[in-house]
Amino acid sequence: MAKEKGFTKKNFLKGIVVENPLFVSILGTCPALATTKTVEAALGMGLLFTVVLICSSVLVSLLRKLISEEIRTPAYIVIIATFVTIVKMMTSAFLPELYSTLGVFISLIVVNCIVLGRAEAYASKNTVFDSFIDALGMGVGYTLAIILMAFFRELIGTGAFSFGKIFTFIPAFKLQIIPVGYEISLFQNPAGAFIVFAIILAVIAFINNRKNELKTNLERQAKIKKQQEAKLKAEQEKAKQVAEGETK
Amino acid sequence: MADKKHYIITSITLGAIAACSAALIGVTNMVTRDKIAQNEQNKITSGINSIFGNDSKIADEAPVDSDYKYVKYVYTVHGDGDQLLGYAFRTSGSNMYGKISLIVGFGEASKDFEGLSIVVNEQTYASTLVDNYINPLNEGKRELEDVSCGATYGAKLVRDMVNEASQVINEMWKD
Numbered sequence: 001m002a003k004e005k006g007f008t009k010k011n012f013l014k015g016i017v018v019e020n021p022l023f024v025s026i027l028g029t030c031p032a033l034a035t036t037k038t039v040e041a042a043l044g045m046g047l048l049f050t051v052v053l054i055c056s057s058v059l060v061s062l063l064r065k066l067i068s069e070e071i072r073t074p075a076y077i078v079i080i081a082t083f084v085t086i087v088k089m090m091t092s093a094f095l096p097e098l099y100s101t102l103g104v105f106i107s108l109i110v111v112n113c114i115v116l117g118r119a120e121a122y123a124s125k126n127t128v129f130d131s132f133i134d135a136l137g138m139g140v141g142y143t144l145a146i147i148l149m150a151f152f153r154e155l156i157g158t159g160a161f162s163f164g165k166i167f168t169f170i171p172a173f174k175l176q177i178i179p180v181g182y183e184i185s186l187f188q189n190p191a192g193a194f195i196v197f198a199i200i201l202a203v204i205a206f207i208n209n210r211k212n213e214l215k216t217n218l219e220r221q222a223k224i225k226k227q228q229e230a231k232l233k234a235e236q237e238k239a240k241q242v243a244e245g246e247t248k
Numbered sequence: 249m250a251d252k253k254h255y256i257i258t259s260i261t262l263g264a265i266a267a268c269s270a271a272l273i274g275v276t277n278m279v280t281r282d283k284i285a286q287n288e289q290n291k292i293t294s295g296i297n298s299i300f301g302n303d304s305k306i307a308d309e310a311p312v313d314s315d316y317k318y319v320k321y322v323y324t325v326h327g328d329g330d331q332l333l334g335y336a337f338r339t340s341g342s343n344m345y346g347k348i349s350l351i352v353g354f355g356e357a358s359k360d361f362e363g364l365s366i367v368v369n370e371q372t373y374a375s376t377l378v379d380n381y382i383n384p385l386n387e388g389k390r391e392l393e394d395v396s397c398g399a400t401y402g403a404k405l406v407r408d409m410v411n412e413a414s415q416v417i418n419e420m421w422k423d
Binding site: 074 | 254257258261262265266269272273276277279280283284287291346366368369370371372374375376
């Protein structure tokens with residue numbers, strides 16, 4: 001089947017904007033609330049999540065014709081759990097600070113609905129390349145979403161951005177934005193995560209509602225204009241007929 | 249007959265996927281095993297340094313009697329001039345929220361608890377436990393028995409580990 005022009009770009013971008021797994025589908029909220037204390041931790045979580053999502057989607061797509069209906073779910077779980085275990089071992093060995101910071105939430109990627117959801121809904125029905133692009137888009141979308149949450153939580157909760165504590169291969173530095181003493185530590189707590197998440201969802205809902213309202217208004221105006229034009233045309237037609245009758 | 253063939257193929261497919269997964273995990277384990285062990289050893293050393301000071305070093309390491317639930321190893325800690333600074337215990341335990349492994353230090357001069365350091369913290373409320381219980385405990389701002397901190401079950405586990413290590417060190421000092 002021929003694909004429409006720009007399909008790959010659309011396939012990639014849908015995970016970032018229109019089908020963002022966190023802000024639109026509201027999936028994977030548990031790690032999003034727990035690992036967004038700092039931008040660095042959120043970036044680490046996003047990267048690990050993206051790696052697992054891409055690897056499992058590609059493999060599921062590759063084996064889609066071999067895996068029969070009856071063993072689909074156990075096979076997908078085995079594939080996802082394998083990649084999560086590999087990622088966990090690698091992180092523990094080569095990024096021990098990230099491993100300590102994320103703790104149990106690395107293992108919990110296995111039960112993240114987004115990974116199994118994409119395997120079931122997309123990778124099992126599409127080609128390897130399309131599945132790769134879809135997983136990449138979803139992974140990037142999720143990473144950007146949790147980084148956005150972490151940005152507000154770290155900024156308001158600590159008044160500064162710290163780097164180099166988790167990714168120890170970059171030099172450690174701290175960027176103080178809000179003067180010391182004016183930070184609100186509530187935003188570093190779980191309650192703060194819920195508040196930030198709720199505010200972002202409210203803003204997205206407001207923007208979507210405004211967009212829909214504008215679209216409806218434009219459609220209504222176009223309809224009224226069309227009706228007026230039809231009415232004018234009918235009147236002109238009538239006047240023409242009357243004029244012709246008088247001439248006769 | 250067709251059904252039988254289908255079920256055999258399905259079983260073989262699932263078995264092959266599981267075998268490949270096991271092989272992949274095995275290879276990764278072989279590659280990362282030494283590095284993970286080295287990281288853990290570094291954490292133990294830096295944990296002991298954070299309790300006894302940067303000059304401290306492990307002079308001896310010995311396993312502890314298996315009768316104890318949490319305490320696994322005891323380290324004899326010496327200072328720069330080889331004087332005995334104290335003892336550190338490697339403790340491990342878990343509850344429904346995950347695993348914790350700690351280094352618990354006791355000073356030889358003070359004959360008292362010196363501090364603790366985290367080696368592994370896989371608790372769901374990991375950061376709450378560290379921020380509200382372990383750090384204040386090390387800074388002397390919280391009592392060991394005061395476990396209401398937002399991660400109470402984790403704090404109870406830490407308290408039990410420290411108490412068991414206290415029991416072991418008291419027996420050692422008595423001898």
